[in-house]
Amino acid sequence: MKEKRCKKCGLSVNDVPRPENFRLSEEGLCNICMMEKYQAVIDGKDPLQRFIDEWAVGEPISKSEYIKEVSKILSILIEIIKEKENGKDLKEVLEILRESFSDLTKALSHKHSESFKDLIIIEEYLKSLLNISKRLNKK
Amino acid sequence: MKERMKKNNKEKIEIKKICKLRQNMIEILSLMTEIIEKDKNSLNYIKDKLISLKEILAFENKENFRWGLNFIKETLRRRIKCLEKEENGNERKKV
Numbered sequence: 001m002k003e004k005r006c007k008k009c010g011l012s013v014n015d016v017p018r019p020e021n022f023r024l025s026e027e028g029l030c031n032i033c034m035m036e037k038y039q040a041v042i043d044g045k046d047p048l049q050r051f052i053d054e055w056a057v058g059e060p061i062s063k064s065e066y067i068k069e070v071s072k073i074l075s076i077l078i079e080i081i082k083e084k085e086n087g088k089d090l091k092e093v094l095e096i097l098r099e100s101f102s103d104l105t106k107a108l109s110h111k112h113s114e115s116f117k118d119l120i121i122i123e124e125y126l127k128s129l130l131n132i133s134k135r136l137n138k139k
Numbered sequence: 140m141k142e143r144m145k146k147n148n149k150e151k152i153e154i155k156k157i158c159k160l161r162q163n164m165i166e167i168l169s170l171m172t173e174i175i176e177k178d179k180n181s182l183n184y185i186k187d188k189l190i191s192l193k194e195i196l197a198f199e200n201k202e203n204f205r206w207g208l209n210f211i212k213e214t215l216r217r218r219i220k221c222l223e224k225e226e227n228g229n230e231r232k233k234v
Contacts (some may be wrong), residue, residue, distance in 0.1 A: 026144075034154060063156045067196050070164060075194045081186045090182055097185060098175050101168040108161045108168075115161070 006030035043125040061116050069119045073104065090125040100126065163208045167192065170215035178221040188215065 005012045007028035013019045024032050077100060084093040100122070107118035165207065171188065189200050195207030 031154075035158075061157070063153060063160060066157055066160060071196045074189050074196070078186060078189050078193070081182065081189075085182060085186070091179065094175050094179065094184055094185075097170055097182075101172045101175075105165050105168045105172075108165050138197055 004028075006033055008033040066116065066119075069116065069123065073100075073119065073123050073126060076123065076130055080126065080130050080133060083130065083137055096129070141212065142228070165210070166212055167215065170219065173219055176221065177219065184218070192212070196214065 003012050003014065004024055006024060009030060009032065011030055013022045013024075021031070025034055043047050057061070077097065080096060081093060084090075086097075103122050104119075107115055107122060109115070110118055150161060171185055175185065178184075191207075192211055197206065198204040198207055
C-alpha cells in the first residue's frame, strides 16, 4: 500500500516523532499545513521541524483550555483595574491595559502551542503585577 | 478506519474553532486598545467590557457564545465611531 503523504509539505506518518499526533485531513494536508491554511502562518521552517515544535510536544490544546486561560487573564486584568482605580494615576492603569492587550494580541497571533505558552507567561506576569498593586495599596 | 476518520474530523473542527476564537479575541483586544488610545477616561468602560467578555466566554451554548462575541465587537465599534464623531466636533469648534 502506498504511503500517504501531506500534499503540501510531503511529510508522512513515518517521518515524524510522536506519529500518534500526525494527522492527514481529507484534503490530504497534515496538522501543520492545516494550521497554516487557517492562520496564514508562514515561518519558513523545515516541515519536519515545524511538526516537532508544534505537535511532538505534548497533546494538542483544546478550545476549552484556551477559553479557560483567556478567562483567567481577563479576571486578573479586572482585579488590577479594581485595585488601581481608586488611585490617582488612572493613566498608569490604562497604560498597563494597553500593554497587556498588545501582549495578548501578539500571543494569540503566534502558532498553536507557542501561543498557549505565551498566554501562561502573560498570566504569570499579570499575577505578579496584581500582587505588587495589592501590597502597595496595603501600605 | 471510520473511527479514525471521525477523530480526524473532530480535531479538524477543534483547530478551526480555536483559530476562530483567537481571531475574535484579537479583534476585540484591538478595538479595546483603539478606545483606550482615543479616550483617556475609558477605564470604567473597558472594565465593564472585560467583565462582559469574561461572562460571554463562560457561555456554554454555542449560539449565545457566538452572538455574545459579535455583540461585544459591534458595541466596541460603535463606541469608536462615537469617539471619532466627538473628536471631529471638537476640532470644528476649535476652528
